[in-house]
Amino acid sequence: MSQKKRYHIHISLVRNENLYLENALEYALSTDYFLTWDLLATNTNFVEYSRQQIDQCDYMIFILGNDYGHLSLSGVSYLHLSYIYASSKRVPMIALVNTQLNQNELLRQRLDLFNLVIKEQGLRVIHFGQTHDGVSECVRMLGEIKEKFPRLGWVKDTRSLSTLPAAASGDLKSMFVSDRFHIRNGVQPALTDSSLEGTQQSPEAEARPTQVTPKELNEALLVNYTAHAFEGGNLQEISATYTFSWGNIVQTLQALPQPFTSNMMLTQINDSLKDAAMAEALKISPNIHAVSRCQISSIDYQWIKSQLVKKRWLSSVKEGRSIRELWQINIIVQA
Known part of the structure; x- marks a missing residue:
């Protein structure tokens, strides 16, 4: 079985300031890393979400462009x-800073942040001026930072999701066993007595995964999605459909560290559409060389999520007194 270790990188930035840089980073890193991004600063949950991701990530990329960002009440x-x-959390970090700016037009606060980042990050600062500058250097530097600050990460099953093993295969049952979780960053998986203490669900209920037949997993579902396709220096949005099986969806979500957030679930499903999006893009033009920003229809995503919950394949998990919404796949395939 082909396996590949992945790491969680949180990217802190002013969203949509430089879409070309965001797309270039996603294209360059998403194969080897699980990426989360800051929300738009106008979202009321921005601070809470950003801190959650910073606490959970293995490494961080901090991007300082021209924009100082949306001001908090403190200014x-x-x-x-x-x-x-x-x-303050000493998260291993790489900083990308834009240096080709008109200093007279910048806020004093932005200059203060720039100087602070340069002082604290030192050799882990990458200067960029053009849209894609610094991406290859960022990839190289991540290789170095992984050696200097090793993390356990987690293993993602890289088998193709296009087909499932036949029902007679001896691997089918083990492929979907709900306790097939990997220990990450020294923290035990969610299904332990200590982690279930104070939750709404009893340990006995959590210990009973839902039994699923191979026939149920092979049922097909059609989804709509969009993606950005690149040809030379041009970008165009494509719209297409893709047929998953329920087994594809389950296997995709089992590759995440358990339990996971709704945002991680959505990102993982979007990532699984990249190969299909590339195939669709090449039908439009054989010169298209990359795709990014694959996004399943929000309606289809919410329907998939609701069906997984209804089938009792996706379970809500509470972490003590935390108010976060967490989920885990909890099934076992019948022989």
Whole structure:
């Protein structure tokens, strides 16, 4: 079985300031890393979400462009606050900073943040001026930072999701056993007595995975999605459909560290559409060389999520007094 270790990288930035850089990073890193991104700063949950991801990530990429970011009530930008929080937590970090700017047009606060990042990150600062500058250097530097600050990460099954093993295969049952979780960053998986203490669900209920037949997993479902396709220096959005099986969906979500957030679930499903999106893009033009920003229809995603819950394949998990919404796949395939 082909397996590949992945690491969680949180990217802190002013969203949509430089879409080409965001797309280039996603294209360059998503194969080897699980990426999360700061929310739009206008979201009321920005600070809470950013800190959650910083606490959970293995490594962080901090991007400082021209924009200082949306100001908090204190007058300090949310981007600045995220950097201070990550720095206080000593999260291994790479910083990309834009240096080709008109200094006279910049806020004093942005210059202060720039100087702070340069001072604290030192050799882990990458200077960029053009849209894609620094991406290859970022990939190289991540290789170095993984050696200097090793993390356990987790193993993602890289088998193709296009087909499932036949029902007679001896691997089918083990492929979907719900306790097939990997220990990450020294923390035990969610299904332990201590982690279930204070939750709404009893340990006895959690210990009973839902039994599923291979026939149920092979049932097909059609989804709509969009993606960005690149041809030369041009970008175009494509819309297409793709047929999953329920087994594809389950296997995709089991590759995540358990339990996982709704955002991680959505990102994982979007990532699984990349090969299909590339195939669709090449039908439009054989010169298209990359796709990114694959996004399943929000309606289809919510329907899939609701069906997984209805089937009792997807279970809600509580972490003590945490208010976060967490999920885990909890099934076992009948022989």
